[in-house]
Structures are given as structure tokens and as C-alpha cells.
Amino acid sequence: MSVTAVAADQSVCAPLPVLGRDVTVPLVTGGEVTYAALDYAASAPALQRVWDDVAAYAPYYGSVHRGAGYLSQLSTDLFENSRAAVAEFLDCREADQVVFTRSTTDSLNLLAAALPAGCQVFVFETEHHASLLPWGNARVTYLDAPRTPGEAVTTLERALADRDPYGPALVCVTGASNVTGELWPVRELAAAAHAHGARIVLDAAQLAPHHPVSVRDLDVDWVAFSGHKLYAPFGSGVLAGRADWLREAEPYLAGGGASRKVARRADGGVDVEWHTTAARHEAGSPNVIGVYAIASACKALAEAGFDDLVARERYLVAKVREGLAGVPEVKVLSLFGDEAPRVGVISFVVRGWNSSHFAAALSAEYGIGVRDGLFCAHPLVRTLLGGDPQDVGECGAPDGGTASLNAIRVSFGAGTPDEHVDRFVRAVKELVRDGARWKYRTEDGRCVPDRG
Numbered sequence: 232m233s234v235t236a237v238a239a240d241q242s243v244c245a246p247l248p249v250l251g252r253d254v255t256v257p258l259v260t261g262g263e264v265t266y267a268a269l270d271y272a273a274s275a276p277a278l279q280r281v282w283d284d285v286a287a288y289a290p291y292y293g294s295v296h297r298g299a300g301y302l303s304q305l306s307t308d309l310f311e312n313s314r315a316a317v318a319e320f321l322d323c324r325e326a327d328q329v330v331f332t333r334s335t336t337d338s339l340n341l342l343a344a345a346l347p348a349g350c351q352v353f354v355f356e357t358e359h360h361a362s363l364l365p366w367g368n369a370r371v372t373y374l375d376a377p378r379t380p381g382e383a384v385t386t387l388e389r390a391l392a393d394r395d396p397y398g399p400a401l402v403c404v405t406g407a408s409n410v411t412g413e414l415w416p417v418r419e420l421a422a423a424a425h426a427h428g429a430r431i432v433l434d435a436a437q438l439a440p441h442h443p444v445s446v447r448d449l450d451v452d453w454v455a456f457s458g459h460k461l462y463a464p465f466g467s468g469v470l471a472g473r474a475d476w477l478r479e480a481e482p483y484l485a486g487g488g489a490s491r492k493v494a495r496r497a498d499g500g501v502d503v504e505w506h507t508t509a510a511r512h513e514a515g516s517p518n519v520i521g522v523y524a525i526a527s528a529c530k531a532l533a534e535a536g537f538d539d540l541v542a543r544e545r546y547l548v549a550k551v552r553e554g555l556a557g558v559p560e561v562k563v564l565s566l567f568g569d570e571a572p573r574v575g576v577i578s579f580v581v582r583g584w585n586s587s588h589f590a591a592a593l594s595a596e597y598g599i600g601v602r603d604g605l606f607c608a609h610p611l612v613r614t615l616l617g618g619d620p621q622d623v624g625e626c627g628a629p630d631g632g633t634a635s636l637n638a639i640r641v642s643f644g645a646g647t648p649d650e651h652v653d654r655f656v657r658a659v660k661e662l663v664r665d666g667a668r669w670k671y672r673t674e675d676g677r678c679v680p681d682r683g
Contacts, residue, residue, distance in 0.1 A: 243546045244539040247531070248279035249462065249646030256598045259669050259680045264598035267651035271460070272409050272576045272642035273602055275440060277524070278462040284527040285465075285520055295519055296488065296510075310519050313526035314509070320529035321454055321471050322445035329471045330509045331522050335436040336361040338455035338470035339403070341512055342432055343368065345480035350399040353390055353429070355383070356610040357410075357566065362403045362434040362455075363610070369401075376614045379567055380416040384423050391427035400429035406438030410608050410615070410640070412548075412576030413567050414438075421450045432472070436460050440644055441544060441574035443537045446472065458521055462645065463528040467521030470512075478507045486514035532645070540645050544575045547643055547652050551577055554656030560584075560663050564615040564638060575643040578606070580616065581663060586637045587678040592667040595680045597658040599651070602640045612638055 255263040268276055288309065293302030295310045314329045323329065332338045343365040346352070352366040355374045363373075372390055377383035387402060394400060402424040407414050417433055424431040430452040435444050439456040446454055453472030458465065482489040482505055489511050492504040505511050532540065552569075555561045560582040565571065581589050590603035605612045612618075618636045641655060670681040 243543050244535075246543070246648050247462075247535055247540075247645045249276040250279060250282055251276045252646065252648070258598060259595040259682075265650075267597075267599040267654055269641045269643055269647070269651060269655055270600050270602050271440070271644040271647070272412075272437060272606075272640060274459045275462045275644055276646055277464045278528055278531050278646070280531040281463050281524050281527045285524055288523060289520070292519065295517055306519055309523055310517065313522045316526040316529055317469055317471065320444075320533060321469075322447050323471055324447060326474060327446065327472050328474045328477060328509045329469060330477065330512050331517060331525075332455075332468040332470055332512075333466055333518075334361075334459070334468040335359075335434060335455045335457040336365075336468075338468050339432070339434065340365040341470055341483045342401075342453060342455070342476075344483055345476045345512075346401065347399045347476060347479070349396070350401055351394055352401050352403060353387060354403045355386075356614070357408065358403065358405055358608070358611075359409050359434065359436070360607045360609070361436070362405065362432075363608075366403070376566060376611060380419070380571075384416060384419045387420055388423045388427065391424065391429055394427075397428070400424075400427070402429050402431040403434065404431065405434045405436075406444065407441065407574045407576070408566070408608075408611070409437045409576060410578050410606050410611050410638075411565050411567075411571075412437070412573035412578075412642070413565065413571045414442075414573060417449050417451065425450070430473070437574060437576060440532075442541060458525040458528065461525060461528045462531070463521070463524035465518060465521035465524050467518050467525050469525065474507075477509075477512060480512075482514060483512040484514040488517075489514035535645070544644065547647060547649075548573060548575055548577070550649070550652050551641060551643075551656065555579060555659065558660055558663050561659065564612075566615070575647070576640065577642070578612075578615075578638045578640040580638050581659075584662075585678070586639045588667070588671055589662065590639050591671055591678040591680065592662055592669070593655070593658055595671075596662075596668055597654060599655050599658060601655075602642075604637050606638075606640055612636070 254266045256266045257263050291302050291305055293306040295307050318329050339362050346369055350369050352369045352371045357376045374386050377386055404420050406417055421431045432453040433451040435454050435456040440461045455470050458467040490503050491506050494502050496502055562580050564578045586603040590601050593599040593601055671678050672681040
């Protein structure tokens, strides 16, 4: 759908206020420009609402679950109310637990540590490393990249039906690709998993900031996401879902907060009774400010209305894709094809350019921040670029700026103004047509402006 059609078909809301929207950066060619933050898929800027909420709470910071003082009691209430806010945001089931972690990676490693004995894990090669790699202690089946959503479902069904022995199984799947932005058929994959006696965990790191995520509606067993991609800084994440595997597993970390009772035995040892609630896997002093930031972001996105946010993002996606389509040298990467629905994440390569060189020029000459490389999804990028599975990807530009196995990713979201997208499209066209205006060299594996 064209930009004009999208704009006419849907009301396009204004971008949400975010921190850094007025930051200026120097250009290597001289002068300064307002920074265009187009790397939301790595870390989204904090919503102004989140920052204001955290700043208002900060003077009242206190220990959680441990203190009798007013600030400790207030902080404990805030921490547990944040848990309830996240559960509401995810539309969790009544018996589900919300466990606070450091990140999506931490959440999935926690779940990996809680797998029952003999559990088999099924994961597509298209996953981010956070969901591709944590399952080392289980028997893992890596599934080839599907080329349609329907193929994803049939591939999973076939693998689950053929598993031997038939025992506990877990499917791990992304909701939206961090490379292509394409939406995956989560509801259908969950139905396939459950039909074959398996459970499913949704990596929603790229989905939750862009689309509503309902645990009930998608019928997933767990969902994991990170605060720093959800417009909430301070290094917190979430694992939410069924309690039984988590309750029966050894605590992810052993220490205070996870234990209900600790007593010395007559033989000199120690007996421990662990919590059966989410606290079982939250040992140590928690990141209260990070947790509160996530809850604030959840509330802000819900209040803004996902219908409006999704409509605006479709408009921006159409702008970028229409602009890139006008540059024959640009190839946009996709698994499911041009018509596949996607969030604001688009990766591409430019014929004749090393991707690190191109990204460096966007930054140095136009004040645009994107990402280049393999995006912590090496097998997927190799597949999309037609590389051999054993090829070594280059995240930096080799001397001479020749092509290498990497790509450029532009990503945006609720805080992105039209001007940033327009500047990006214009910059791509100018760089392809005229070339870089500056000389670049490789330094510590990165392509940087040569200031010598």
C-alpha cells in the first residue's frame, strides 16, 4: 500500500514525545543537525512520560520487600503494582506469573534453566540469538527458515509429530523479526504446538513495542520482552506466563528474596525453603526503577492506543519502503515477501557498497543513526543474503570498502517524526547517486570517517 493510500485509509497520530528528540550532533562535513534516531530495534529512546514518572519517584527510592520504613513500603507497593500493570498490558491469565529479569536474553535463559528433564526445544534458525542460543542443556531441533507463514506452521507441525521420544517440548518463536520486521503467525504456531503436546514461548522483544500482545488471545505459554526496546531504560525485562515449570525449577539465582526460610541442620548443612511465587527467580535487590519504567511504558502505550500507533507505523513503513523501492541498487531483505505485514524494522543492502561504509556515511554526513552487521541473527542474515551457513559475517568494513556479508537496518517507532524518515530516504538516494562526500577507514572493525 502506498504512503498516500495509508494516510488516506487511516488516521495518523502524532509521534509520542521521547527523550533526545532535540539532540543535535556534529556532521563531518561541518555544522550540526538534529539527530535522527533510527535504531529503535536495538534500543528505543525513553518516552518522556516514562522519564517523568521515574524522576518523580526517584526521591522516594527504597529497598523492596525488606524494610519497615515508609520509603521501603512505598517502593514495595510500587514494585508489585508494576507487576500487576505488566500483567494487564500482556492480558495474562489469572494464574500466570510475571517475573522481572534484566532483558529478553535473561528471561529466555531463565526459562531454559527451568525446563523439565528430557524437554526437547524447537526453534527456527531465523531467531535472534537471545532465543536461538539459551537451550544448550536441552535437546534442540533447529528448523530451517520458512518462506511463508504457512510453511512455518507446517514445518513446526512436522517436526513436533516426528519427535522421539514423545515427552515435554517447548517451541520458541519470535513475534516480529528483528531483521526484516515481518510478523510471524504466532497464534497458528501456538495452536500447532499445543496440538502436539508442546508449549510455546514468544520472544516479543520486537513485537511488544509496536503491537498489542495478548497472552490469552495468542494462547502462548510464556512471553519475554525487554524494557529498553519498549521505551523504558534502566535494564529490566519480563518473563510472564505459566507458573508450574518455574515453580518446580531450582531458583535461577540463589540468594535473598528467593528464599522463604533458611535453617542450619544438625549436621552443619543448610536447609532452604524457596518461594513458589515469582520471587523464586528474583533473588537479590531488584531493579525497582527499571521495573517501574517498564510499567510506566506499558501504561503510556496502552493509553496512547495501539490502533493509532500501529496506523502511524504503517504510514512510516510505507514511506521507507516506497522510498527504497525507487533506488534500483537497494535490495530489501524479506522472508515472506513484499506484502507481508511488518513492524518498523527494515534491513537492506546496497549494490556496490559495504554496509558498514554506508551506515557510517549516514551517520557522519547526515546525522542518521542506523545499524549495520548481522543483528545478532547470523543464520537468518546469511540465509537472506544467500551466504553459506559457514560464511563469516563481517560487522565492519574491510579495507577498501568492498562488499561483505552484512546488511543495514533502519528501525523506528512511536517517537519517530516524519522528518527523520524523509531525511533517511533522501540520504540513501544521494549516497547511491553521488557517493560519500568524505573518506572512510576501518578502525577496530568499524568504518569511521578518516580525519587524518
